[in-house]
Amino acid sequence: MFQKILIANRGEIALRVLRACKELGIQTVVVHSTADADAMHVRLADESVCIGPPPSRDSYLNIHQIVAACEITGADAVHPGYGFLSENAKFADILAAHNITFIGPSGDHIRIMGDKIEAKRTAKRLGIPVVPGSDGAVTEEKEAKRIAAEIGYPVIIKASAGGGGRGMKVARSEADLVVALQTARSEAGAAFGDDAVYIEKYLEKPRHIEVQVFGDGAGRGVHFGERDCSLQRRHQKVWEEAPSPALNAEERAHIGGVCAKAIADLGYSGAGTIEFLYENGEFYFIEMNTRLQVEHPVTEAITGIDLVHEQIRVASGGGLSVRQEDIRFQGHAIECRINAEDPRTFTPSPGTITHFHTPGGLGIRVDSGVYSGYKIPPYYDSLIGKLIVHGRNRVECMMRLRRALDEFVVDGIKTTLPLFRDLVGNADIANGEYDIHWLEKYLAKED
Structure with missing residues (x-):
């Protein structure tokens, strides 16, 4: 197992990875820009290194500064989170050249799946249905x-x-x-x-279904079920749930098996997500993300398995901790992405959070790196937190989500919380009857 992991990210995902490291007894190093000096992950890490000014290109995307931070602190592995350098093959290659483990797939696999044309060719060769x-x-x-x-x-x-x-x-x-x-x-x-x-x-009314997969790099692969990410605005996911309300047990088992076998045949290592458009009972490959997804907590909720622990275990050479038959799906989970944006215009709303109160109770999880008094910088993605709710079934999950949204308070800035309070009361959403165009049509009507 690694002695010290450097977390090359910020915000809620940096804090998420930091918590996993602490649970595994691994020392943590975080890097940060000058704008993030007071961030929660910086406060909680064992060590922190400032790597540059606010612009991402000068800090979180600065490979040389991150490698230097590894060498200064003695970190033997890097977890990239999502975004930034998480799917940068060159970064993975440079870390390998410095004998630092990249907690993710090989540079070659990142390159293959990062090229949409080559990814489609590869998917077809591996038996994954394509558009x-x-x-x-x-x-x-x-x-x-x-x-x-x-x-x-x-x-x-x-x-x-x-x-x-x-x-x-x-x-x-x-x-x-x-x-x-x-x-x-x-x-x-x-x-x-x-x-x-x-x-x-072009499919007219598809759903966006994605399958969470893991490989051990040595010919074994498993899937952790699917997520439905159809509620999107401008191709950006807003609400994710697992399992999908649109699939039956036979479809779920079939597409999961196809993806697990493909990952095994590819010799893939670590976490990945194979994304599909789904229409009229057919799946069509879109792309594969070679990293941890923003929405991974809904999969953790229905499986009880910590996916970041699994990433670290696989990257350290420990292999997969579970076989396919060990993975059991329990209940239903929904994630709402809480952004610092105007809920009507979606204009970014940076500023100081004057009051921050998160909901609690059974089946409630909030992943966020902000706190009362925290000043949201204007330089980065507007995501400030994720509300994840789990219930024994979808009806209980929706009722619990409604209650949790009523308890969630963020003052001082505008957020997308009001949007989710509207959505949770909508009949189409309650019935699970939506596609990838539904949200934009709904927003257009509201305007």
Whole structure:
């Protein structure tokens, strides 16, 4: 087991990883920008190192500073959390060159899954169902028209190196396709420095289903069930739950088995999430995230297994702590992402939190790094906390969530708490009848 882990992140995820390390008896080092000097994870860590000014590029994305912090403190491993450098193959390679363990998959696997075209090819080879579309990058208008005609309109054009909805355009006709292709390539080049795009069949009313997987790097793989992340705004997840209200036991077991086998065959090490669009009983691969997900607590709630402990165990060479038959799913869990944003316009709302009170009671968990008097800096993601609720079934979970949201108090800034209080009382949400477009339509009606 590691002696000392450096946590290369901030906010609630840095605190989440720090707690796991302490439970395992591992010394902790956190890095921070000058803007995060008073953050909770900095206060609680065994050691802290300031690595630069507020802008991420000068601090949390500064690989050389983080490696230097490892060498100064003697850290023998790095946990990257999510975001920042968590899916940066170069970072994993540099750590390996310095004999520091990256708590995550190999640089090669990060590279494969970070390229959407190569990821789709790999998924297909591993037996994972994929969306009909181009086999590789599309550069010529004539080729794009041919592919679109073969798979049928509407189609969606996506950036190969993309994410967060950038470089993504829908075309419902051949006339749309020409403009969409040019626009998507332009956006992709500007956002990612790579204008490669590919074409897929556009599904009209899919759900976003993702499967949590783990591999030991030596040919063993397991799945921890699925999460439904269909409630999204601008391709950003807002509400996640497990298990999905849309799947039956047979579908759940089938897609979980497919993903676990794929991870084993790939020789993958650590945590990963295989994401799908799901429509009319069919699953279509979107991408694989080679890191811990923001929404991992809902999986922990229904399995009782600490996924960060599992990450650390696998990275240290201890292998998986469970076999597939050991994993049992109990009850239902929902996570609400609490952001420092105006609940109507979603404009960021940095500032000082004057009062912070979290709900409690059976089945309630709050992952947050903020506190009363904490000043939210304007430089980073607006996520300030996650409310995770677990119940014996979905009805009990929803009732408990309603109560927890009523107890949650954040004063001094605007947050998205009012949005969730509205959602928990909505009939469609109560019945689990929503798709990836539902929330944006709902918000448009409210406006």
